[in-house]
Amino acid sequence: MKRLTISDIAERAGVSIGAVSFALNGRPGVSETTRRRILAIAAEMGWRPNAAARGLSESRAHTVGLVIARSADTLGVEPFFMKFIAGMESELAITRTALLLQVVPDHARSIEAINDWWAERRVDGLIVMDLWAEDARLPVLESMGIPAVLVGRPRPGGMPAVWSDDAAAVTEAVDFLVGLGHRRIARVAGLPALEHTQVRTAAFHAAMERHGLSPAAVVDTDYTWAAGARATRDLLAAPDRPTAITFDNDVMATAGVSVARQLGVGVPQELSIVAGDDSQLCEMVFPTVTALSRDVQAYGAHTARTLVSLLDGGSPGSFQDTTARLVARQSTAAPGSRTA
């Protein structure tokens, strides 16, 4: 139970605590032989620096924060977050940086959490996800000078961002569907306040226009299964119903599959479905769902690496992650086709 401190090691090695600190942190001031002796003793005794003491004298918490602003219900079924977190941690482990997590229902609460963490110096920096087009968190971060990495498009203001080309991915999906022969294509979008929803919607319109088509519909939702189901029902009830629908996440796309089947609309014979996120969920339904797929763990890892480099005093530019690629599965086919 007695805590092992640097002075225990100093005593065992017969030197001062200053010497021990030099040795352990690899800085000049001790001879190579003494350094090795000290390191050996520290390792043997299983010494590890007390994070609080270290943080106090270095003015660094060696911890970063992630605030997720979503309701616990929708979070639960979104496979994205856990993968992203796991990816971040694989990178943070290298620099022995811990991850503080908070799940809150809205942005107001997330600003509170950020304020608390920063005021108490619990974190050195933050990862900001789910960026809104007008995001109330950014002015706060900027005015308080909090180092942060944005998960999303780079913005004026200099905060580094890690992003992938949503527009290109959406375009690929549209091109794919048009290539199959679809002309009436609808889009079931995510939260309209989110920046990447707006980017994707704009790209969707542009891609359709390039093919000389106009969208069958664009529906805003809140990413939930219920919203995806409802949107699908509405779209299929329309007089000139679409032959293909793209959904902004995997949860809603599977909802679409489920609703279509309940209504007796054949997937993919009468309706093709594409999901904007990929996860096991897309392979869990029948027919399996064609999706825009990318390596979410790597995405998380890149984000963490960018933040670490920012905290180390670097000025990392924004990092463009790989663009999602379309993985064709069973839910897409030529309109009116007989093959699954």
Add this chain to the structure above:
Amino acid sequence: MKRLTISDIAERAGVSIGAVSFALNGRPGVSETTRRRILAIAAEMGWRPNAAARGLSESRAHTVGLVIARSADTLGVEPFFMKFIAGMESELAITRTALLLQVVPDHARSIEAINDWWAERRVDGLIVMDLWAEDARLPVLESMGIPAVLVGRPRPGGMPAVWSDDAAAVTEAVDFLVGLGHRRIARVAGLPALEHTQVRTAAFHAAMERHGLSPAAVVDTDYTWAAGARATRDLLAAPDRPTAITFDNDVMATAGVSVARQLGVGVPQELSIVAGDDSQLCEMVFPTVTALSRDVQAYGAHTARTLVSLLDGGSPGSFQDTTARLVARQSTAAPGSRTA
């Protein structure tokens, strides 16, 4: 950027830092008027205690840790964890305790993480999930004297546990199916090393025996969708195939639904399906899945509360959470029935 410290407040209030500390921590040593003046100044300046300094002098990190030992892939689709975490945080927020999270692939790595956190005094205590029958983490926790709360059955040794009666829940599911007229019932279990898998399997056998039945089969899996699908395929291919299957989580149950449909086996007409966990997933497939449901967020909150009380010097007993209740949906019916 300049940090606001307790001495800034002392200066503004014209008292010593000791007085400020007394006032802020609500302990005797200052008059009520001075206390109020100091509190007002602190609030006005937006002062918050530096977590490192506080942790150093109190020898408490005001942080608890949660190590999840699962692969990122399976974690992603398990809605359970995020809900549990959200529930924990609602409780931790009250005592201003932060949550440190680590996702690792196996127990060996999780012991490493625990060692690191404890040696560096980053956490005051831990939540331990996914208990194995023989769990390598427990002797480590015990020998190092790390305060911990187990999520699972209480064990000899005195660590408080928060649990719910898995045996009763499984029994309810079996009774329900037998009540519908099923006699050939199979069980697709989770990881066999997990304690609650063993408890449930034992309860399953006992409940079947009580009805004078013997299980059609008990299959061990790793909780993944693929394992659930494979188990279902195997069970349906058997000569005397079951008329009902209980699955240990929602992911596998939905896999079962999907496989049955692909094989042309009607659910629930020819096969009834019950999920051992409930989540939106169960309502996302068609037919919707009958499940053993409980309030996972409350479960997380109770766990956090127990840990906080333990850290405050209390000796909380183990807490038995509410037993999961069976929520009947479309995936269950009398064997050979024609109604959905």
Add this chain to the structure above:
DNA sequence: TCGGCGTGCTTATCCGATTCAGTAGCGCAG
């Protein structure tokens, strides 16, 4: 009038690391 006792505050020490200003010892040039 003095001792005794709270009350209300200050001062000093501690937590466990980092870090900087010294300093002892030694080799070597002048």
Add this chain to the structure above:
DNA sequence: CTGCGCTACTGAATCGGATAAGCACGCCGA
């Protein structure tokens, strides 16, 4: 043999709080 410079180390201040010990003051009863 003096002094300079270098290496290898020591001692002490510092980070920002918590807290125990100390002290001045006023009030009370004897």
